[in-house]
Amino acid sequence: MAEGRNSVIISIFSTSSGNGKTVTAINLAAGLANEGYAVCLVDLDLQFGDIATYLKLKPKVTITDAQIALENEEEDFDVLSYLTEYSYKNSDGKGVEFFVLARPPFIFDAYGIEIPVVEHIVNSLKWFDFVVIDLNAAFSALNLAVLDLSTIINFLGVVDFLPSVKNFKIGYDTLIRFEYEESKIRLVENRSNSQKLITGQDVERLIGTKFYHQLPNDFPSINKSIREGVPLIFSSPDAAITKSFIDLAAKYTNKHVEEETPAAEEKKGFFQKIFGKFFG
Amino acid sequence: MRYKTIVVETDRRMAEEISTTLKRSKDFELLSTYFDADSALGQSHIYNPNLFLIDVESEELLEMLPAFIDLFPKAEIIATMSAWDADIAFQAQKAHVTGSVLKPFKPEELLETINLSVKRGKREPSRVISFFSPKGRSGRTTLAAMLAIDIAKKTNESVALIDGDLQFGDLPIFFDIEPRHTVVDATHDIKLLTPVAFAPYFHNIQDNLWMLASPDRPEYAELVETNNFIDVIRMAGHVFRYLFIDLPAGFNPISLDVSNFADTNFVIAMINTGLEVDHMRRTMDILRERGRKNKFDYPIFTRVNPCTEEERFKLELKLGYPVTAIFPNEYNLVSVANSGRILYGVPLDSQLNQNIEMLSEKIISGEL
CATH class of the missing domain: 3.40.50.300 (P-loop containing nucleotide triphosphate hydrolases)
Incomplete structure (x- = not known):
């Protein structure tokens, strides 16, 4: 890690809930950390974020403490004092370490977090090579401020359910309308191989751009990872989804770019009609 | 169906306007107009009305709504007001009126209000x-x-x-x-x-x-x-x-x-x-x-x-x-x-x- 290097900020965003933002944020952070980068994972799903619970962390300090400190003594503010360390080592001595900035413990405190404070905190994480930020699913003032700061917007979607497809399309169109550069927005399809009538290719045609990456479906591995509080690289090292996260991390570090996997066979029929109706 | 109508209205000019409106329409027959609750409650029954238009901007009339509903359970009771007031309309609804209308109104609007309120269902707040x-x-x-x-x-x-x-x-x-x-x-x-x-x-x-x-x-x-x-x-x-x-x-x-x-x-x-x-x-x-x-x-x-x-x-x-x-x-x-x-x-x-x-x-x- 080079001194004075600017952090790459990757925000994990989506426009419909429950499609794997937190799992993606954790495993991307773990993947990057595993490659030797200094990584900070920030939970900005301020009301109901699950980063700490998924990692079985019990943070003693959170973003609320960081805000209080910033408001009281801005000059002495040291962001590192408000991070919680996550570290894991397996029996072979292999492991991973990264830092977490936890969400407020109480929902009431979530309401009190101010945007300039978040901007200040994210900017002061420059010690890290990568800052991975987990957002919630809405176009809020806070989320837009964070997307503005981000190097990369990892825009995540599960496209098995028509309302989710609609929200994915609306979300993408809105990001473009808000003038985020297309190069900055990386579309990532989650659960890409689950059995479903709508294919990733349908959605690519609808949105007019390709998926940057596709994560396969693997509930058992993800459940195991959450149950153990251990990122996939160590809880299920051989799973396809783990390899896919390693690939995604590699894409973001530009180490090696995998060939795009050939898209699934085209399906036509009933859904075409509905697509036309809502998006035509 | 022709509505046999009683108007209870504290504002005399408004009462006149409503009366003119109702007389123009085939759907309504104006039986009588009253300017206070007591006269209306005491006298209306001889006409056998099936529609009341009651000025609920008058506090007295608003409070007397339950009495009208008790005495004329089969009649439609429409609360009237000259500017929409959500609180008053809600109070009238709690008193089990059929519906509320803004006055002055055209006969079609009144008819639509009644039809809408009847289709709405029970005379209860939503x-x-x-x-x-x-x-x-x-x-x-x-x-x-x-x-x-x-x-x-x-x-x-x-x-x-x-x-x-x-x-x-x-x-x-x-x-x-x-x-x-x-x-x-x-x-x-x-x-x-x-x-x-x-x-x-x-x-x-x-x-x-x-x-x-x-x-x-x-x-x-x-x-x-x-x-x-x-x-x-x-x-x-x-x-x-x-x-x-x-x-x-x-x-x-x-x-x-x-x-x-x-x-x-x-x-x-x-x-x-x-x-x-x-x-x-x-x-x-x-x-x-x-x-x-x-x-x-x-x-x-x-x-x-x-x-x-x-x-x-x-x-x-x-x-x-x-x-x-x-x-x-x-x-x-x-x-x-x-x-x-x-x-x-x-x-x-x-x-x-x-x-x-x-x-x-x-x-x-x-x-x-």
């Missing part, structure tokens, strides 16, 4: 039921839609779904419809509307089931001020007997204020990793802290497997609150919602449907 979820993908919209369908079918009273999930509302997809008006138009115009003028903003789904959709661009949500949205709900209460309001996930101005206004707030979480119970507890702690009087917040879990009483009991122990209802996973549901066939797609004998019916019966009976 039930306002909101659907809150800590996080998204909880089954919130599905539950709101299915309950609305079932209650519309069971009661024959009018039911409206209002999409308060302003950025990412999914209701039109569930029903495969393209509404012309949205919550944005409604909140923009609400100060100028009356129940009769407001009714066409709703999209008719079937028989007595209607919908007001959210805007098609997320940024338009910014145009909706919460207090105007509450005004929309209050006005809708004069058009529909049941209002089902789908809220955006989490705590935000809309979800907090609307769930606070609703008489019944269902809080919905989908069981996935099991951690959802903690989010539900944190949510219930905050909602209950509001100490709402005669208004309730009820936790509901979806995708509960196995969906049994025993499992519900376990969830209650873990949650620390009674669990009002649990719903099983229904594999069909994704394809049903995907194809816009929520009206017909869920098998009647499925456990999901049975649990929906149990919940809607509790709502109709007033148990919830």
Whole structure:
């Protein structure tokens, strides 16, 4: 890690809930950390974020403490004092370490977090090579401020359910309308191989751009990872989804770019009609 | 049908105007006009009227509404006011009037008000039921839609779904419809509307089931001020007997204020990793802290497997609150919602449907 290097900020965003933002944020952070980068994972799903619970962390300090400190003594503010360390080592001595900035413990405190404070905190994480930020699913003032700061917007979607497809399309169109550069927005399809009538290719045609990456479906591995509080690289090292996260991390570090996997066979029929109706 | 009408009006010029209007119309026959409650209550019965137009801007008349309803249980009682006042209209509704109209009016408007109010259903204030979820993908919209369908079918009273999930509302997809008006138009115009003028903003789904959709661009949500949205709900209460309001996930101005206004707030979480119970507890702690009087917040879990009483009991122990209802996973549901066939797609004998019916019966009976 080079001194004075600017952090790459990757925000994990989506426009419909429950499609794997937190799992993606954790495993991307773990993947990057595993490659030797200094990584900070920030939970900005301020009301109901699950980063700490998924990692079985019990943070003693959170973003609320960081805000209080910033408001009281801005000059002495040291962001590192408000991070919680996550570290894991397996029996072979292999492991991973990264830092977490936890969400407020109480929902009431979530309401009190101010945007300039978040901007200040994210900017002061420059010690890290990568800052991975987990957002919630809405176009809020806070989320837009964070997307503005981000190097990369990892825009995540599960496209098995028509309302989710609609929200994915609306979300993408809105990001473009808000003038985020297309190069900055990386579309990532989650659960890409689950059995479903709508294919990733349908959605690519609808949105007019390709998926940057596709994560396969693997509930058992993800459940195991959450149950153990251990990122996939160590809880299920051989799973396809783990390899896919390693690939995604590699894409973001530009180490090696995998060939795009050939898209699934085209399906036509009933859904075409509905697509036309809502998006035509 | 010709309405044999008694006008009770404190403003003499307005009384004259109403009288002229009614005389012009074939639908109404003006029997008599009174300027105070006592004369009207004492004398009207000799005419055998079936319609009263009562000036509720007069405090005295507003208070005497129950007496009119007692004495003339078969007559339609319409409250009249010269400027729309949501509080007065609500008080009149609580007194069991047929409906409220803005005066002066055209005969057609009066007729439409009566017809609308009769179609609305029981002469009671509307039930306002909101659907809150800590996080998204909880089954919130599905539950709101299915309950609305079932209650519309069971009661024959009018039911409206209002999409308060302003950025990412999914209701039109569930029903495969393209509404012309949205919550944005409604909140923009609400100060100028009356129940009769407001009714066409709703999209008719079937028989007595209607919908007001959210805007098609997320940024338009910014145009909706919460207090105007509450005004929309209050006005809708004069058009529909049941209002089902789908809220955006989490705590935000809309979800907090609307769930606070609703008489019944269902809080919905989908069981996935099991951690959802903690989010539900944190949510219930905050909602209950509001100490709402005669208004309730009820936790509901979806995708509960196995969906049994025993499992519900376990969830209650873990949650620390009674669990009002649990719903099983229904594999069909994704394809049903995907194809816009929520009206017909869920098998009647499925456990999901049975649990929906149990919940809607509790709502109709007033148990919830």
